[in-house]
Amino acid sequence: MPVTDCPEEIQASVAKVKEMVRSCIQCGTCSASCPNAEFMDITPRQMWRMVLTDRLDLLFASRSFTMCSSCYWCTLRCPRGLELTRAMGELKQIGARLKLGNSKKSDLFYRLFLDNVRQYGRVREVELMGRYFLGMRNPMAPLSYAPLGISLLKKGKIKPELPGRGPGKLADLFEAVQHQEGI
Amino acid sequence: MKSYLYYPGCSLKGTAKEYDISVTALMTSLGADLLEIDDWTCCGATAAQAVDSGIGLALGARNLALAEKNSRPDPEKEPLDILVPCSACYLNLKTAQFDLEKDKAKREGINQVLSKENLSVQTHLKVRHLLDVLSLDVDWKKGLPFSNPLEGIKVAPYYGCQCLRPFTVFDNPESPHSMDEMIQAAGAQVLDWDMGAQCCGASNATTKPDVGQYLVGKILDNAKDAHCIVTVCPMCQMNLETYQDKAHPVPVLYLPQFLGLAMGIARDRLGLELNLSENVQLTGG
Numbered sequence: 001m002p003v004t005d006c007p008e009e010i011q012a013s014v015a016k017v018k019e020m021v022r023s024c025i026q027c028g029t030c031s032a033s034c035p036n037a038e039f040m041d042i043t044p045r046q047m048w049r050m051v052l053t054d055r056l057d058l059l060f061a062s063r064s065f066t067m068c069s070s071c072y073w074c075t076l077r078c079p080r081g082l083e084l085t086r087a088m089g090e091l092k093q094i095g096a097r098l099k100l101g102n103s104k105k106s107d108l109f110y111r112l113f114l115d116n117v118r119q120y121g122r123v124r125e126v127e128l129m130g131r132y133f134l135g136m137r138n139p140m141a142p143l144s145y146a147p148l149g150i151s152l153l154k155k156g157k158i159k160p161e162l163p164g165r166g167p168g169k170l171a172d173l174f175e176a177v178q179h180q181e182g183i
Numbered sequence: 184m185k186s187y188l189y190y191p192g193c194s195l196k197g198t199a200k201e202y203d204i205s206v207t208a209l210m211t212s213l214g215a216d217l218l219e220i221d222d223w224t225c226c227g228a229t230a231a232q233a234v235d236s237g238i239g240l241a242l243g244a245r246n247l248a249l250a251e252k253n254s255r256p257d258p259e260k261e262p263l264d265i266l267v268p269c270s271a272c273y274l275n276l277k278t279a280q281f282d283l284e285k286d287k288a289k290r291e292g293i294n295q296v297l298s299k300e301n302l303s304v305q306t307h308l309k310v311r312h313l314l315d316v317l318s319l320d321v322d323w324k325k326g327l328p329f330s331n332p333l334e335g336i337k338v339a340p341y342y343g344c345q346c347l348r349p350f351t352v353f354d355n356p357e358s359p360h361s362m363d364e365m366i367q368a369a370g371a372q373v374l375d376w377d378m379g380a381q382c383c384g385a386s387n388a389t390t391k392p393d394v395g396q397y398l399v400g401k402i403l404d405n406a407k408d409a410h411c412i413v414t415v416c417p418m419c420q421m422n423l424e425t426y427q428d429k430a431h432p433v434p435v436l437y438l439p440q441f442l443g444l445a446m447g448i449a450r451d452r453l454g455l456e457l458n459l460s461e462n463v464q465l466t467g468g
Contacts, residue, residue, distance in 0.1 A: 035382045039394045067394060070229050071382035072348035076356055085349070089232035096234060106233065106390040113230035114238060121224035123193040144392070148425055155457050157198045170224060170242075176296040177241045 006056065006098075013094050014056065020087040021048045023080045030074035030084050040064035044074060044084065047091070065091040066103035108135045121169035126158050185320060186216035187266035188250050188308070190276065192417075193225050194269055199417035201454025202437045206268050206313060208452045209439035212328075213321060217266065220250050226275035229386055243279025244293045247310075248302035268313040268439075270345040270416035277310045277350055312346045314415045314438070315353040318361040323368040330447035332370025336465055338441070339374040339409035339433070340366060341402065343419040344382050356380060362413065362438065369445035374409040378402045383422040396426045403430035410434075411465060413441045424459045434460040441465075 006014055024045075031043035042050070042062045050059040059065075065088055074084040096107040109132055116128045129149070133142045142149075152158045168174075187210075195203035210217055223246050231239030247265075254262040267273040283290040284306040294303045321327075340362035347356035354361040359380050363373050381402060388395030399422050406412050411434045414420050423435045436444075436458065443453040444465060450456065 035398055036387070036394055039391075039397075067387065067391065069344075069382050069385040069387045069395075069398075070232070071344040071385070073344075073382075075349040076351075083349075086232070086236075089236065092233040093235065106386070109386070109390050110230040110233040113228065114234050117225040117227070117230075117242070122196065123225055123228070125193075125197050151459055152198055155459070157200055157457060170245075172299050173241055173245060173296060174238060176299060177235075177237045180292055180296065181235075181237045 010094055010097060013090060013097075014051070017087050017090045017094070018051050020090070021051055021082055021084070024048045024052065024082060025080060027079060029077050029079060033073035033077050034068075035071060035073065036067040036069060039067050044088070048084075048087075051087075059091075060095060060098065060100055063103050065095060066106050068092070105136065108132065118170050118174045119164055119168040124161060126160050127163055184210075184213050184215040186218060186256075186263055187311075187316065188254060188263045189217035189219045190223055190226075190246060190250070190265055190267045190272060191219065192223075192267070192269040192272035193228075194417035194421075198421060199269075199437075201440065201457035202268055202417050202420070204452070204454035204457075205437055205439040205443055208448050209443050209446075210266075212443070212446055212448060218253065218256065218263065220246065220265070221253060222249055226272040228271050228275070231275070239275065240279055240282060240289070241293060241296055243275045244283060244304050245297060245300075245302065246276060247279060247283075247306065247308065248297050248304040250308055251305060252302070254308055262308055264309040264311050264316070266311055266313060266316055268415070269418075270312065270343055271418060273310065273312040274345040274350070280306050280308075280310050281350075312353070312415070314342070314346055314361055317365060317438070317442075318353055321365075323364045327368060327446070329369055329445045331445055333441075333445050333465055334370045336371040336410045337374050337408065338366045338371050339376055339406040339412045340379050341406075341412045341414040341419060341423070341435075342379050343414065343416040344380070344385075346415060347380055362415075365438070365442060366413065369442055371441075371445070374406065376405050376409075378405045383416075383419040385418055385422075388422045388426065395422065396429060399423055399426045400430040403427060403433055406433045407431040411436050411441070413438050427460070432460070434458070434465075436465075 028045045031037050031045040034044055042064050047059055068088040070085055072085045078084055095103055112131045116123055191203050227239040227242040250265050297303055342359045347359055366373050382398055384395030384398040413436050415438050420435050440453045
């Protein structure tokens with residue numbers, strides 16, 4: 001799938017990633033350094049090659065880029081000094097905007113996280129997790145997090161709060177940025 | 184010791200309260216004043232770069248602008264450095280600083296956004312991680328008051344990722360050692376291991392538990408010869424402390440909690456009862 005086949009609003013982002021990895025020499029240092037590589041079906045090195053050869057169909061058929069935990073080993077070690085972790089972040093953004101469905105949970109979690117920040121300025125962990133569980137539409141989902149939630153409540157580290165209403169603490173900031181980005 | 188502008192970040196006001204409590208107690212004991220930045224907001228964590236990097240930059244810039252606003256309590260003196268205990272916050276603020284310094288057009292754009300709140304950012308302040316401040320601004324060899332030396336305690340120093348990478352500031356990201364001197368000054372021994380700079384899985388522990396917990400398991404198993412792990416990141420601490428059931432259980436303390444214990448600071452002033460590992464019972468020899 002060439003870049004020009006992507007929806008128009010995605011093309012600029014893909015071109016940005018392509019520019020970020022243009023001088024990749026395919027040495028594989030990124031893949032060898034990635035702590036999550038063994039959970040990936042295609043490696044980071046392969047991902048960059050797919051970006052450069054316009055094989056976005058292959059790239060986005062995989063969820064490898066969603067495995068990136070932003071540890072910056074690849075960025076630190078890249079002999080060409082490429083900002084690979086940032087490029088991976090851009091791929092996550094593109095994946096989320098294409099609604100590919102191969103990274104539903106992280107897309108949902110990150111989106112709700114930012115909604116939470118927009119509303120309150122700071123993260124309200126209880127509400128974030130509550131909305132995350134609702135968003136997953138899986139009644140069993142909260143169960144695996146319940147023991148942790150209970151110990152955090154017992155320690156008084158989290159407290160339930162009523163959801164806020166109104167435009168939100170950082171609504172103007174978010175709006176101004178999105179306006180500048182043309183979103 | 185110097186005074187610092189203090190950016191605690193969301194975790195330190197919620198699930199990592201004990202980090203906030205112990206940073207404050209330790210820095211006060213070391214004679215430093217912490218000036219919490221007024222009206223600070225979230226740095227964007229790892230979420231912003233996965234959703235909208237523009238928002239991420241704006242969140243970092245807003246906090247830098249607020250810091251700049253109250254960075255000179257004494258106009259006669261140099262502006263204060265920003266002290267950040269959370270590694271993700273540190274990286275986000277530092278990245279915003281770096282990007283805005285490098286790219287004038289970006290800075291103008293952001294300042295336009297910030298002007299609605301009468302804020303603007305010039306990027307002249309230093310953003311420093313707690314570990315940077317502790318390792319470079321404190322002379323650990325010089326008569327610090329360690330009234331309760333933790334002799335016989337072996338410590339696995341765990342640095343995590345984002346305080347070391349991608350910005351190389353105060354330590355070697357391939358083989359970090361900045362905590363060694365402090366741990367030894369506290370009377371304890373340093374475990375010789377190579378997991379100190381490995382990743383804890385970060386938010387994968389929440390969204391892809393199998394991936395996150397695999398990394399946590401590797402770290403915990405490698406620390407089995409240590410009495411405790413000492414760390415400087417709320418996400419690392421939470422991940423390592425929470426997923427202990429499938430690996431070798433080890434108490435995970437924040438560095439200021441550990442150093443505070445050795446200095447004889449009371450346990451409640453270090454928030455030790457808030458750690459999830461119930462068995463944080465390190466006593467001096």
